[in-house]
Amino acid sequence: MTQHIGDVVLEVEDLHTYLYTKWGVVKAVDGVSFSLRQGETLGIVGESGCGKTMTVLSLLRLVPRPAARIVQGRVLLQGEDLLDMSESDMRQIRGRKLSMILQDPQTSLNPVFTIGNQLLEAITIHHKGRSRALVQRAINALKQVRVAAPERRVQDYPHQMSGGMKQRVVGAISISCEPHIIIADEPTTSLDVTIQAQYLRLLKEIQEETGLSIIFITHDFGIVAKMCDRVMVMYAGRVVESGPVRDIFNHPAHPYTHALLQSVPSMDERPQRLYAIEGQPPALWDLPPGCRFAPRCPHADTRCLQEYPPFFSNDDHHIAGCWRLESTWKTPQSFTLST
Amino acid sequence: MQRYIVVRFLQSILALWVMSLIVFCLARVTGNPLDVLLPMEAGPEEYERIAKHWGLDKPWFIPQDWSQPFDTQYATFMGKALRGDFGNSLKWQGYTAMNLVLQRLPATLELAGIALAISVVLALPIGVLSAALKDTAFDNGGKLIALLGQSLPSFWLAIMLMWIFAVILGWLPTSGRGGLTHMILPAISLGWFQVAALMRLVRSAMLDVLDSEFVKLARVKGLAEWKVVWKHCLRNAAIAPLTYFSITAGVLLTGSVVIESVFAWPGTGLLAVDAVRARDFQVVQAIVIVFAAVFILTNLLVDILYAYLDPRIRYQ
Amino acid sequence: MAKALTQSLPRFTVVKVVRAVAQARRFPGLSLSILLFLLVIPGLFAPYIAPHDPLKGSLTARLKPPVWVNGGSISYPLGTDKVGRDIFSRIIHGSRVSLVVSLVAIVLSGAIGTTLGLIAGYFGGKLDALIMRLVDISLGLPVILLALVFVAAIGPSFGTVITVTSVLLWSRYARQVRGETLSIRERDFIARARVAGASHLRIMFRYILPNVVNSLIVLATLQVGFVILLESSLSFLGAGIPRPTPAWGLMVADGRELIVVAWWVSMFPGLAIMLTVLSLNMFGDWLRDHLDPKLRNV
Numbered sequence: 019m020t021q022h023i024g025d026v027v028l029e030v031e032d033l034h035t036y037l038y039t040k041w042g043v044v045k046a047v048d049g050v051s052f053s054l055r056q057g058e059t060l061g062i063v064g065e066s067g068c069g070k071t072m073t074v075l076s077l078l079r080l081v082p083r084p085a086a087r088i089v090q091g092r093v094l095l096q097g098e099d100l101l102d103m104s105e106s107d108m109r110q111i112r113g114r115k116l117s118m119i120l121q122d123p124q125t126s127l128n129p130v131f132t133i134g135n136q137l138l139e140a141i142t143i144h145h146k147g148r149s150r151a152l153v154q155r156a157i158n159a160l161k162q163v164r165v166a167a168p169e170r171r172v173q174d175y176p177h178q179m180s181g182g183m184k185q186r187v188v189g190a191i192s193i194s195c196e197p198h199i200i201i202a203d204e205p206t207t208s209l210d211v212t213i214q215a216q217y218l219r220l221l222k223e224i225q226e227e228t229g230l231s232i233i234f235i236t237h238d239f240g241i242v243a244k245m246c247d248r249v250m251v252m253y254a255g256r257v258v259e260s261g262p263v264r265d266i267f268n269h270p271a272h273p274y275t276h277a278l279l280q281s282v283p284s285m286d287e288r289p290q291r292l293y294a295i296e297g298q299p300p301a302l303w304d305l306p307p308g309c310r311f312a313p314r315c316p317h318a319d320t321r322c323l324q325e326y327p328p329f330f331s332n333d334d335h336h337i338a339g340c341w342r343l344e345s346t347w348k349t350p351q352s353f354t355l356s357t
Numbered sequence: 358m359q360r361y362i363v364v365r366f367l368q369s370i371l372a373l374w375v376m377s378l379i380v381f382c383l384a385r386v387t388g389n390p391l392d393v394l395l396p397m398e399a400g401p402e403e404y405e406r407i408a409k410h411w412g413l414d415k416p417w418f419i420p421q422d423w424s425q426p427f428d429t430q431y432a433t434f435m436g437k438a439l440r441g442d443f444g445n446s447l448k449w450q451g452y453t454a455m456n457l458v459l460q461r462l463p464a465t466l467e468l469a470g471i472a473l474a475i476s477v478v479l480a481l482p483i484g485v486l487s488a489a490l491k492d493t494a495f496d497n498g499g500k501l502i503a504l505l506g507q508s509l510p511s512f513w514l515a516i517m518l519m520w521i522f523a524v525i526l527g528w529l530p531t532s533g534r535g536g537l538t539h540m541i542l543p544a545i546s547l548g549w550f551q552v553a554a555l556m557r558l559v560r561s562a563m564l565d566v567l568d569s570e571f572v573k574l575a576r577v578k579g580l581a582e583w584k585v586v587w588k589h590c591l592r593n594a595a596i597a598p599l600t601y602f603s604i605t606a607g608v609l610l611t612g613s614v615v616i617e618s619v620f621a622w623p624g625t626g627l628l629a630v631d632a633v634r635a636r637d638f639q640v641v642q643a644i645v646i647v648f649a650a651v652f653i654l655t656n657l658l659v660d661i662l663y664a665y666l667d668p669r670i671r672y673q
Numbered sequence: 674m675a676k677a678l679t680q681s682l683p684r685f686t687v688v689k690v691v692r693a694v695a696q697a698r699r700f701p702g703l704s705l706s707i708l709l710f711l712l713v714i715p716g717l718f719a720p721y722i723a724p725h726d727p728l729k730g731s732l733t734a735r736l737k738p739p740v741w742v743n744g745g746s747i748s749y750p751l752g753t754d755k756v757g758r759d760i761f762s763r764i765i766h767g768s769r770v771s772l773v774v775s776l777v778a779i780v781l782s783g784a785i786g787t788t789l790g791l792i793a794g795y796f797g798g799k800l801d802a803l804i805m806r807l808v809d810i811s812l813g814l815p816v817i818l819l820a821l822v823f824v825a826a827i828g829p830s831f832g833t834v835i836t837v838t839s840v841l842l843w844s845r846y847a848r849q850v851r852g853e854t855l856s857i858r859e860r861d862f863i864a865r866a867r868v869a870g871a872s873h874l875r876i877m878f879r880y881i882l883p884n885v886v887n888s889l890i891v892l893a894t895l896q897v898g899f900v901i902l903l904e905s906s907l908s909f910l911g912a913g914i915p916r917p918t919p920a921w922g923l924m925v926a927d928g929r930e931l932i933v934v935a936w937w938v939s940m941f942p943g944l945a946i947m948l949t950v951l952s953l954n955m956f957g958d959w960l961r962d963h964l965d966p967k968l969r970n971v
Binding site: 368371372375376379380504505507508509510511512513516517519520524604607611612614615618619629630633634641644645648 | 806809810812816817818819821822898902905906909910911912922925926928929932933936939940943946947948950951953954955958
C-alpha cells in the first residue's frame with residue numbers, strides 16, 4: 019500500500035437521504051460526511067441496513083425513486099456539487115468520473131446481450147469516435163482486468179462465463195472510461211474465496227496503474243485490512259468511527275467497532291463461542307434521541323441514551339462519536355471528517 | 358435447441374391426434390345428418406342408400422368383421438384425413454370439406470392478423486409506459502383500459518361499435534369483407550381483449566425487469582433513462598408476454614367465430630357456425646382440425662422465437 | 674408529460690374518475706356493491722324484484738324505448754323487446770341464469786381440476802406427465818368451436834353449457850394446483866405426516882389442499898367473469914342457453930337485427946354483462962392482492 023496519495027477528489031458534507039414509506043420516514047443516511055483523496059481506498063463497514071449502500075447510491079444520485087430522496091447535503095466532486103447538477107450533466111459524470119461495481123455478478127449483466135455489447139455501450143455513452151477505436155478500447159479494458167483472449171470473449175453471453183469472469187467484466191465496464199473514483203459495493207461477496215483474493219489483487223493493481231480512488235463497501239474486516247487505507251464505520255445511518263486502518267484495528271475507539279472486530283473469529287486462538295453483538299439495530303423510522311448504539315452497548319450510561327455524542331478526534335485523524343472519549347480525546351474544529 | 362424443437366413438434370402431433378379423435382366423436386354425436394339431408398317422406402331404403410353412400414352405416418371404431426379391421430368410420434376418417442381429404446360437404450354440394458375451409462381460411466387469417474397487429478401496436482407501448490410511469494395518471498388510465506378490455510363481451514362490443522360507427526355515424530360499412538374500412542370494426546372487436554391482456558402482461562414483466570440489477574448497472578454507466586427502458590428492459594420483458602402469444606392465437610381464432618357472425622365476414626368462423634347448424638360434420642371436422650393445426654403451429658413458432666430471444670435457452 | 678396533460682383538464686373530470694376507478698381495485702367496496710346489485714341479489718330474489726314476467730310478452734308493448742326516451746314509460750324502464758317483454762325484468766332474471774351457470778361450472782371444473790392437479794403434483798412421475806399432457810391438450814382446444822359442436826350435438830340446454838364450460842376450464846385449476854403442490858410437497862410437515870403413517874389421500878386433502886385454497890379462490894373469482902363471457906358468447910351464437918330463458922347473451926342476439934330501430938334491446942343486456950364481469954375482475958384483483966400478491970401473473 020505504498021501508492022502516492024494525492025489531493026482530495028471527493029468531499030461529502032452532511033448527506034441526508036430519507037425514504038418515505040407508509041410506515042414513516044426512514045432516515046437511511048442521516049448526516050454522513052467524509053472525504054476521499056486521489057489514489058486512496060476508503061472502506062465503509064457496517065451491518066446490513068446501516069446505510070452504506072444508500073450513501074454511495076446518493077453519490078451517484080441513483081436512489082430508488084420515488085420513495086427515496088436526498089434531502090440535504092453536498093457532494094463535491096473536484097469542487098463541483100453533484101447534488102446541484104441537472105440530470106443530463108449528472109449522466110456525464112456517471113461512468114465517466116464516478117463509477118460503480120455492483121455486488122452480484124450473476125445479475126448485473128443483462129442476459130440477452132453479449133458482454134461486448136454491454137461493454138461497448140458504456141464506452142459509447144462517453145466517447146465519440148470511429149467504432150474500431152471504441153471496440154479497441156473495450157478490448158483494452160478487458161485486457162486490463164486480465165481476461166484472456168478478449169477478442170473472442172466479447173461475443174460471449176453472460177451465462178457462458180463463470181462468476182469470477184463476470185465480475186471482471188463488470189470491473190472492465192467500470193474502468194473503461196477511466197473514472198476518478200470507483201465505488202465497489204461488496205464486489206467479492208458472491209465469489210468463491212480463491213477468486214476473491216484474485217479479484218482484490220486485480221483491483222489493487224488497477225489502482226496502482228491508474229491512480230484512481232476506491233470506495234470499498236464491505237462487512238469483511240479481512241478485506242479492509244488488505245485493501246483499505248482508511249475505513250469508516252457506519253451504524254443506523256450515521257458514521258460512528260473513521261480513521262486510518264491500522265489505527266482502528268489496533269485501537270478501536272467506538273464500542274461498536276470494538277464489538278465488530280471481536281466478532282471476527284480468529285485463526286490463532288483456540289475455538290471459543292462466536293461472539294455476537296446482543297440486540298438489533300434500531301428501526302430507522304423510530305430512532306432514539308441519544309446514541310443509537312447505546313441500547314446494545316455494554317458501556318452505556320443514561321447520558322448516552324439521552325444525548326447524541328459528538329465526534330471526538332485524536333492526533334492521528336482518528337474520529338469517533340462516543341461519550342467515553344470526552345475526557346481523553348479532542349473536539350474537532352470542523353464538522354467534516356477530512357484527513 | 359434441436360432437441361427442444363423436436364420434442365415440441367412431437368407433442369404437437371400428439372395434440373393434433375387427440376383433437377381429431379375428439380372431433381370425430383363429437384361430430385358424429387351431433388346428430389344424424391341424414392335427418393337434415395333427406396326429406397321427411399323418405400323411406401327406409403332411401404335412408405340406407407344414402408347412408409351407404411356416405412359411409413354412415415359403418416361402425417365407429419370396432420369393425421363388425423375382424424377380417425377387415427379398417428372397415429370402420431374412424432379408420433376411414435383417419436386414412437382420409439392424413440391425406441387431407443375430409444370428404445365432401447354435406448350442405449354445400451359440390452365442394453369438398455377441405456376445399457371450403459381452405460377457401461375461407463385466408464379471410465380469417467387476415468382478420469386475425471390485423472387484430473393481432475392492432476393489439477401489439479397498442480399494448481406494447483402502453484404496457485411499457487405504464488410500467489415506467491408507474492402509479493401516475495397514465496398508469497391508472499392504462500389499468501382501467503385493461504380492466505375494461507377484459508370485461509367487455511366481444512360480440513356486444515362488435516354490435517355497439519357497428520351501431521355507433523356504421524349506423525349512427527355512417528363512417529364505416531356494417532358488414533362484408535373488403536378493404537381497410539371493412540376491416541377496422543371487426544379487427545378492433547376481435548383484438549380488444551388481447552390489448553388488455555397483453556398490456557397487463559407487458560406491464561408486469563417490465564415492472565419485474567425494472568427492478569433488476571443490470572438495469573441499475575445500466576444507469577450507473579450513465580445511460581439515458583429512455584434507453585434503459587427500451588433497450589435493456591424491453592428485450593427481457595418481451596419474453597414473458599411472448600408465451601402469451603400462443604394463447605392469443607387460439608383466442609383470436611375462436612373469437613373470430615363470434616365476430617365473423619356479427620359482421621358477416623366470410624371466414625372459417627362463420628363457416629363453422631353455418632356448418633354446425635346444418636350438421637355438416639365433414640366440414641366441422643375439417644374446420645376444427647385446421648384450427649387446431651394453426652394453433653399448434655403458432656405454439657411451435659412462439660417456442661422457437663422464445664428460444665431465439667433468450668440466449669440462455671438457445672445454448673442449452 | 675402525463676402531468677402536463679392532467680393539469681390542463683378541468684378539475685372534476687375524467688382524470689379523477691379514472692384514478693378513482695383504477696384505485697377502486699384496491700377497495701372491494703365499489704366492485705362488491707356492483708356485484709351485489711347486478712348479480713347476487715337479482716339472482717337470488719328475481720321473482721320478487723322484477724316488475725314483469727320475463728317470459729310473457731305484451732303485443733301492445735312491443736319495442737318500447739327506455740323510460741327517458743320519447744315514447745317510453747316507467748312501467749318498462751329499460752324498454753321492451755320485439756315480443757313485448759320487459760327488458761329490465763329479463764335482465765334481472767338473466768342474472769339468475771348467469772349466477773347459476775357460473776357457480777356450477779366453477780365448482781365442477783374446480784373440483785375436477787384441483788383433484789387432478791393434486792394428484793399430478795403429489796405423485797409426480799408418469800402420472801404427472803400424463804395429466805400435464807392432458808392439460809396442454811385441453812388448453813389447446815378451440816373453446817368456442819368445440820362448445821358449438823358439443824352443444825349442437827346434444828342440443829342447447831343448461832346442462833350442456835355447464836358441462837362444456839367445466840370440461841374446457843378444469844385445466845387452469847389443475848396447472849395452478851399442481852405447481853403449488855409440487856412446492857408444498859417438499860415441506861417438512863408433509864414428511865412428518867408421512868412418517869406418522871398418513872395415507873396419500875389424507876395428506877393430499879387434509880394437508881396440501883388447505884394451503885392451496887387461497888390461490889384457488891382467487892383463480893375461481895377471476896374465472897367467474899370468464900365463464901359469464903363464455904356462456905353469453907355461446908348463447909349469442911344460439912348454442913348456449915335455449916330460448917326463451919332470459920340469458921343475457923341471448924338477449925343481445927335478439928337485439929342484433931333491431932339495432933337500428935331498437936338499440937336498447939342489445940345495449941342493456943350487454944351492459945349488464947360488462948358491469949358484472951368488470952366488478953368480478955376488480956374484486957378478483959383485490960382478493961388476489963390481499964390473499965397472495967405472488968399470484969400476480971394469474
